[in-house]
Amino acid sequence: MSSVPIRDRAMDEAVIVGRDRENVVVGNEIIRHRLASRLIHWSVALTFFASLFSGLPIWTPVFAWMAPLFGGLQVCRWLHPWAGVAFSIAALVMLVHWFTEMELKPEERSWIGPKLFTYMRYQTDDSDVGKYNGGQKIFFFTSALGALGLLVSGVVMWFPLSFPQLVRELAILLHDATFVLFAVSIVFHIYLATAAEPGTFGAMTRGTVTKAWAPLHHPRWYKDVTGEK
Ligand code: HEM
Numbered sequence: 001m002s003s004v005p006i007r008d009r010a011m012d013e014a015v016i017v018g019r020d021r022e023n024v025v026v027g028n029e030i031i032r033h034r035l036a037s038r039l040i041h042w043s044v045a046l047t048f049f050a051s052l053f054s055g056l057p058i059w060t061p062v063f064a065w066m067a068p069l070f071g072g073l074q075v076c077r078w079l080h081p082w083a084g085v086a087f088s089i090a091a092l093v094m095l096v097h098w099f100t101e102m103e104l105k106p107e108e109r110s111w112i113g114p115k116l117f118t119y120m121r122y123q124t125d126d127s128d129v130g131k132y133n134g135g136q137k138i139f140f141f142t143s144a145l146g147a148l149g150l151l152v153s154g155v156v157m158w159f160p161l162s163f164p165q166l167v168r169e170l171a172i173l174l175h176d177a178t179f180v181l182f183a184v185s186i187v188f189h190i191y192l193a194t195a196a197e198p199g200t201f202g203a204m205t206r207g208t209v210t211k212a213w214a215p216l217h218h219p220r221w222y223k224d225v226t227g228e229k
Pocket of ligand 1: 032041044045046132135139140143189190193194200202203204
């Protein structure tokens, strides 16, 4: 007979099931993100931070101390555009992968605006939230838009001699404004996905959340998945 406690066996089963299935209950857990979704998400995150940290020392000497992380400023200069290309590809794959699930319903349009801040103060009515709330969907689409803005402006800066001066200047403005806004939104994203809502981070590592977490943050998704009223 196996010496592994029943609870641990159920946990391992969740990891196995989560390799190719999601939105299913396994023991006391619910699979929220299958392995493919998690790999895509972490590819986006990894290439985002590689682009950010190799780009900051090129942007201003204030961040020169980051350059040795990649082998020096010269390495950053050639690595940064390629990291940006890798990020754009990963972001495109994520866009396609989650596109249908992230469709913004008419009643969720109110999330565009002050509701995002009301949510940060835990003052929104979350009783009819499905797998993703309006804020997550907006973050998803603005991330895709941000990635596009960075790619387009980045290509202009990569091949400056191919573009007129006005286009080059606009590209610098767009690139800088986009990455600053993007970096700020990622700080909020990480805060919400970890400290603000404990139990969420596991959705992107193990792929699971507990049965207690789900009705608290995504009640309609919980009902759909479990069939419970
Ligand atoms: C260390 C950095 C990061 C952490 C800890 C993190 C964590 C998470 C977690 C736990 C989720 C699942 C949320 C849920 O199931 O409700 C998630 C979803 C998501 N992440 Fe990240 N993430 C990170 C970086 C990034 C970056 C850099 C991007 C984009 C450039 C990104 C884009 C997304 C998107 C679009 C979603 C789906 C929508 C949402 O849940 O907000 N993440 N992330």
